[in-house]
Amino acid sequence: MPLKMHNTLTGLEDEIIPGGVKKNNIKDYPPVTIYSCGPTVYSYAHIGNLRTFIFNDLLNRYLKFRGFKVQHAMNITDVDDKTIKGAREEGVTLKEYTEKYTDIFFEDLKTLNIEPADFTPKATESIDAMIDILEKLKEKGIAYDKDGSLYFSISKFPDYGKLSNLDRREIMSGLRYDTDEYEKEDVRDFALWKAAKEDEPSWDTPFGKGRPGWHIECSAMVRKIFGKTIDIHTGAVDLIFPHHENEIAQSEAAYGEQFVRYWIHPEHLIVDGAKMSKSLGNSYTLMDLREKGFSPRSIRYLLLATHYKKQLNFTFDGVKQADNTLERVDNFLLRLNDIADGKENNTGIESIINTFLDKFTETADNDLNISGSLGVFFDFVHEINSLINEDKISKNDAEKVMKAIEKIDSVFGFIFFKDNKENEIDSERIEKLIEERNEARKAKNFQKSDEIRDLLLAEGIILEDSKDGTRWKIRK
């Protein structure tokens, strides 16, 4: 079964074929080249942004799980209207301002266990690559100059609109196109390069001082880093038009070859059924949620668990449900670790594990159906739990099961998630108290044994007795 992903460009679920040439073995493919639209670093990222980045992470992790090599680039937009305005308001330089939010952004990614991209280019460090595109577009007569700014003439690019079906769409009457302050020949043309203004950052170029238009940086970075057609380009649905449409226009007009093979667009997140917005007061940052006591791990799970093509309705109740789900996962891991020596190996364990991994892959191959894969995972948990109850899992079997779980957690990233509470616990003291309690239990002094259990519970330590002994865990 090949991996298929929904491609906005074709409207179909297309098999992912890195490099565009089909091979028999995944190992023979060149690395999958991926470019993701990253953040504009003018503020803290909100959970909607983070959903998109968690989707990118899932995609990258799954490709690697499937045996593909991956080269992933994600840009940092560090010059635009909002960053310039923000820096001015805070009275700092653009660089100081954007570096602050860039650092916070990377910290958020780390907190959510999102693997770093291989390349994280900044717009302000990619001006040369932009100039290259702009010169080619000028030579070809596709870009034109007006009052020191450069515009892209969409009438010169017949394919314009192929991503968003613009050619088949009518423009809503009365819609204001010209929100830009700059003059254009055709209202639908877009700015490639904006003429320098007083008190705005600018760069020297062969066509005068100025700063980048919004779309040019992505085209430039893709070219600078990969140098040719890339496989996958991701970004949330709102970017399909105009941003990605314009990227295609610039890149394909300048270089005369296909820009991207697969366009993948995760849906938006909404909050309590409504669009997230600052005026509704339902726009949350990661820090907001942590202050409310929600763990990054639960947030990762929640943002991951819904299929990326479906709008995700974020609620606090949802995070609590995620918390409970993860507790079930943790209990399962504890049970596996607690299996005592001396039990017989289960001859069927390999087959159970292989079936599990095959089903997991088969489900995820279908447009990254994470919800289906989670279902497969919980079926497996259930099956193994039952075997543990029946004493049909040896320590050796448990290790094999753990290996399989580690493997799929290379995709999920929430199973062995480290929440940093654990270090503060004095486990030696707890073990001692457990021993004391078990002696009391043996002597049928249940009053004392319950006292010890309550004492630990008050500290957030839960004790659980089983026929293999007593285990403890931290209460969430």
Place this chain on the structure above:
RNA sequence: GGCGCCGUACCCAAGUGGCUAAGGGAGAGGUCUGCAAAACCUUUAUGCAGCGGUUCGAAUCCGCUCGGCGCCUCCA
């Protein structure tokens, strides 16, 4: 007006023409346990927004209606 996503149990959420509609959360009953906890078992949709149609057969395809959300405004 154009383009697009969606409506599955109390909540979240798979399923893309064919066995009794995954899975998670929550609730109820049971097994185990000194008691708990954990785990396991049973249980909660003769029905998938509504109405028609295509088909031997539809949650799945088509049409219409109702409802939610998004983009067409440098929003992920």
